[in-house]
Structures are given as structure tokens and as C-alpha cells.
Amino acid sequence: MKHNIFKWTLAMSTLVLTFSCSKKSDAKESQNMTTGDSAKTTAIKPTGTAPEWGKTMKPEMLAVIEKLGSYGDKPIETLTAQEARKNHTPTDAVMDLVKENNITVPAPKVDTTGTNIDVTGGKIHLRMYTPKTGNGPFPVIVYYHGGGFVIADLDVYNASAQGLAEQTGAIVVSVAYRQAPEHKFPTAHNDAFAAYEWVVKNAAGFKGDPKKIAVAGESAGGNLAANVSIMARDKKIMLPLHQILVYPIAQSDMNTESYVKYANAKPLNKAMMAWFTKNYVNSMDEAKDPRISLVNANLKGLLPPTTIITAEIDPLNQDGKMLAEKLSAAGVTVDSKDYTGVTHEFFGMAIIVPEAKQAQAYAVEKLKAAFK
Numbered sequence: 001m002k003h004n005i006f007k008w009t010l011a012m013s014t015l016v017l018t019f020s021c022s023k024k025s026d027a028k029e030s031q032n033m034t035t036g037d038s039a040k041t042t043a044i045k046p047t048g049t050a051p052e053w054g055k056t057m058k059p060e061m062l063a064v065i066e067k068l069g070s071y072g073d074k075p076i077e078t079l080t081a082q083e084a085r086k087n088h089t090p091t092d093a094v095m096d097l098v099k100e101n102n103i104t105v106p107a108p109k110v111d112t113t114g115t116n117i118d119v120t121g122g123k124i125h126l127r128m129y130t131p132k133t134g135n136g137p138f139p140v141i142v143y144y145h146g147g148g149f150v151i152a153d154l155d156v157y158n159a160s161a162q163g164l165a166e167q168t169g170a171i172v173v174s175v176a177y178r179q180a181p182e183h184k185f186p187t188a189h190n191d192a193f194a195a196y197e198w199v200v201k202n203a204a205g206f207k208g209d210p211k212k213i214a215v216a217g218e219s220a221g222g223n224l225a226a227n228v229s230i231m232a233r234d235k236k237i238m239l240p241l242h243q244i245l246v247y248p249i250a251q252s253d254m255n256t257e258s259y260v261k262y263a264n265a266k267p268l269n270k271a272m273m274a275w276f277t278k279n280y281v282n283s284m285d286e287a288k289d290p291r292i293s294l295v296n297a298n299l300k301g302l303l304p305p306t307t308i309i310t311a312e313i314d315p316l317n318q319d320g321k322m323l324a325e326k327l328s329a330a331g332v333t334v335d336s337k338d339y340t341g342v343t344h345e346f347f348g349m350a351i352i353v354p355e356a357k358q359a360q361a362y363a364v365e366k367l368k369a370a371f372k
Contacts, residue, residue: 044097044352053264054313058341060353061313065266065343067093077275081150081181090267090345091156094352103351109133109166119194121187125176126195127154128206129165136207139170139214139371142196142228142240146219146345148249148276149188150180160218160246160348160360167364170371171208173199177224180280188280189291192224193231200238212371214242214304216363218347219268219316220276222248226323227291229303239304242370244363246309246347250294250319252277252287258317268344270315295322299330307366308336309359314344337362 046062071088110129117124141164145157154174165172177191203210217225222245232239254270263270277287290297306327310320324336339355350357
């Protein structure tokens with residue numbers, strides 16, 4: 001979900017926040033930071049009551065949803081992909097609340113640079129978040145953003161990538177895989193693996209430790225991260241040491257308990273998931289492909305230990321839980337947590353939503369243990 005041209009800066013008295021749209025190779029990339037060390041988190045209050053579809057929603061989460069609704073954007077499922085990318089995003093809502101509540105944004109603890117890499121049929125951009133302190137070699141996390149394989153970008157998911165880098169002391173490589181409908185299935189999946197393979201081969205060249213690489217992703221990105229591990233196993237290259245899958249897309253049945261219960265949820269609903277699927281796949285039968293429906297994939301044989309994070313108020317809640325069960329049944333070590341009172345996209349909202357701060361800390365704990 002790309003922004004309309006939006007307030008790119010906070011007051012100069014705190015910190016200038018800039019979302020980078022640069023795709024220049026090796027260029028310095030500006031950033032914002034929303035990892036959530038602010039003591040004013042509890043000051044965020046909603047103006048109304050929780051909606052029918054989210055009666056258990058926590059106040060801070062509700063404030064974000066209210067702000068997102070205040071922009072008056074048309075429903076994504078009624079738009080073209082190009083139009084949908086201009087809608088406001090949950091990140092916009094968080095940043096507006098940060099500004100309106102005078103929340104101090106911590107100074108970045110990472111430097112960001114960018115590089116382009118060759119993939120089949122084109123190039124993709126990687127953004128690297130490198131710790132400001134220390135000389136390396138640093139562990140590496142290859143991160144895949146969400147957006148249903150259709151919308152969103154590195155900027156929208158900057159807070160998640162930067163938060164993981166700062167809290168783990170690792171380099172995070174955030175991957176701008178190509179999106180549908182311009183690039184149909186399996187382009188995003190192939191780009192995701194190409195980026196991982198490039199990192200394995202080139203980690204030492206950007207202060208990374210080639211023996212300590214993990215993958216992580218949110219939503220569609222969680223699906224991509226899991227696929228990268230499966231492809232690494234099948235292609236017999238180095239496996240990630242760990243995978244963090246945050247509310248991953250893991251199956252194609254849109255009549256699960258959570259799809260029914262949260263069909264009208266925000267910022268993700270059932271209609272949007274159908275729209276994402278239609279835009280990405282070449283035919284609806286492809287939605288059952290094991291690369292999309294991970295629960296139908298071969299999950300046996302040396303897949304990395306896995307951490308799965310789910311949100312209660314989310315059509316994809318059951319996806320994550322089903323995948324956890326399938327992985328565990330296949331002999332994979334799985335840890336999982338379901339965070340109550342929050343919606344899809346909560347993970348990157350740590351500056352406002354306490355549960356997001358907790359979820360990031362949980363992911364960081366697992367990653368640090370894997371990197372020892």
C-alpha cells in the first residue's frame with residue numbers, strides 16, 4: 001500500500017522522518033523508526049468503541065484502525081492494483097498518531113543502504129539495515145514484506161525491518177520482490193529465493209556472516225519466507241538457521257473459522273484476500289499450489305526451526321495456526337504465539353501498540369538464540 005504524497009516529516013524538534021523511495025544501487029537510504037521505546041504509548045486512546053467484528057480490540061490498536069478509516073479511502077477490493085497502491089496504509093495511520101501525540105521517535109541505530117540485484121527477467125532492489133556499532137561480521141535476516149503479492153513496499157514495512165535489525169544486532173536485507181498483476185505467480189516466489197541465494201553468496205561482502213542467515217516475513221512475505229526455506233532444502237543450498245513467519249498466508253480456503261469470523265475486519269478482510277489472489281495467480285486453481293497453500297507442501301526433511309506469530313482479529317489467524325500444526329507434524333521445531341486484541345499488520349506498530357512491541361521481542365529472542 002503506497003502512500004498518497006503524505007506528511008513525510010515529523011516536527012524538527014523531535015526527528016525528521018523520511019520514507020525513502022530510492023531504488024539507486026548502493027545509495028544511502030533514509031528511514032523512519034517506529035520500534036516503540038516511547039513512554040507515551042499508553043497515551044494513545046481511541047475516540048469510539050470497538051466495531052462488531054473486533055470487540056476484543058485493544059485501545060491502541062483501535063486508535064490505529066480509527067485513524068486509517070478517517071482517510072476515507074475506497075475499499076481496496078474495488079480498485080485496480082495501481083489505484084490500491086495509492087491508498088493510505090496502516091503505517092500512515094501510525095505515523096499520524098505519532099505526530100499528533102508528540103511521541104518522541106528514537107534515533108536510528110542502523111544505517112541503510114540499497115543495492116539492485118539481477119533476477120530472471122529483470123532486477124529487484126534490496127534495502128540493507130546495518131548496525132551503526134560494531135564491525136561485524138553480523139548475522140543476517142532476509143526479510144519479506146507483506147501486501148498480498150500486489151501492494152505495499154519497503155517503506156510501508158520499514159518499521160518491522162528496522163526494528164528487527166536494531167533489536168537483534170543483525171543486518172536485515174529487505175527484499176523488494178516484483179508484484180502482481182504486472183508480475184504474476186510465481187514471480188514473487190522466485191524473486192524471494194533469488195534474493196536469499198544472493199545473500200548466501202554475498203553476505204561477507206556487506207559485513208554479514210554467511211553462516212548465520214535467517215528469514216522472516218509478514219503476511220504474503222511470511223509465505224515467501226517459508227517458501228525460501230523449502231526451496232533451499234530442495235535445491236540443496238544452505239538452509240536458513242530460523243524462520244519467523246508473521247500471520248503468513250498458508251492456504252487457499254477462505255471459509256476457515258477466522259475467515260468467517262473476521263470477514264469484515266480491517267485492515268485486512270476476506271474480500272481483499274480474494275482480490276489479492278485474483279491479482280497474483282494466473283488461474284484460481286493455482287491458489288492451491290503448495291507454494292501458496294503451504295499446508296499442502298512437503299514440509300518434511302530439515303526445514304529450519306520456525307516461529308509463527310498470529311493476530312487474533314485477522315482472517316489469516318487460522319492460516320498461521322494450521323501451518324504450525326502441519327510443520328510440527330512433519331517434525332519441524334515450531335514455537336508460536338497468538339496475540340489477542342490486535343489485527344493483521346500489528347507487528348510493525350511497536351511505537352504505539354504494546355502487543356507489537358511484545359511480538360517483536362519474541363521474534364528477536366528466537367532469532368538471537370538461532371544466531372548463537
